Amino acid sequence: MECHVRYEGDDDPEKCTARKLAKFDLATLHNSVRATPPGIVLNPFAEQALSPADADQDRLIALDCSWETAEREAFDLAGIQRSLPFLVAANPVNYGTPFQLNTAEAFAGALAILGEREQAEELLSKFTWGHTFLELNEEPLARYADCTDSTEVLEVQDDYLADKD
Numbered sequence: 001m002e003c004h005v006r007y008e009g010d011d012d013p014e015k016c017t018a019r020k021l022a023k024f025d026l027a028t029l030h031n032s033v034r035a036t037p038p039g040i041v042l043n044p045f046a047e048q049a050l051s052p053a054d055a056d057q058d059r060l061i062a063l064d065c066s067w068e069t070a071e072r073e074a075f076d077l078a079g080i081q082r083s084l085p086f087l088v089a090a091n092p093v094n095y096g097t098p099f100q101l102n103t104a105e106a107f108a109g110a111l112a113i114l115g116e117r118e119q120a121e122e123l124l125s126k127f128t129w130g131h132t133f134l135e136l137n138e139e140p141l142a143r144y145a146d147c148t149d150s151t152e153v154l155e156v157q158d159d160y161l162a163d164k165d
Helices: 017-023 067-076 103-113 117-124 130-136 138-145 150-164
Strands: 002-007 028-030 039-042 059-064 079-082
Touching (some): 002 017, 017 103, 039 103, 059 103, 103 130, 117 130, 130 138, 138 150
Parallel strands (some): 002 028
16 A cells, blocks of 8 residues: 655654655655645544545555644545544654554554555554554554444444543
8 A cells, every 4th residue: 555645844854754654665755735646544633434444545645744734734635534543652752642643653553454464564663663553552453454344443442432431
């Protein structure tokens, strides 16, 4: 599956996972909405969750921008808008925080849900904390990958959110 990034460049270049993925030819960066190809847009504000039913697509699009600009940018991108279900960050900046994934984690989570586990592992192998993301989220990723559609993914997510209350 192709990984593309609508790259805003408004974060610390030393901590930017999108730039590191591009350096290893694991993702392609695009500096404008117009240059970004259509695909599954990983949009944290999308109403429909990513599910294995979306596996017929061949391209993932992530946003690498500040949270302040994410909502505006996501709606401008062509493709189907999908949110990721409950997953916990493993990166050093947001470790243990639900829903606060960096670009590499978002791609890896999406790939695992879509049945592309090996590609997710390859992508995360470039980060010292990468294996931790898959370990922390092993059970939910497996359960999401076993779902047939977004409704089932949301039911599994509700199980995790109910346990957190």
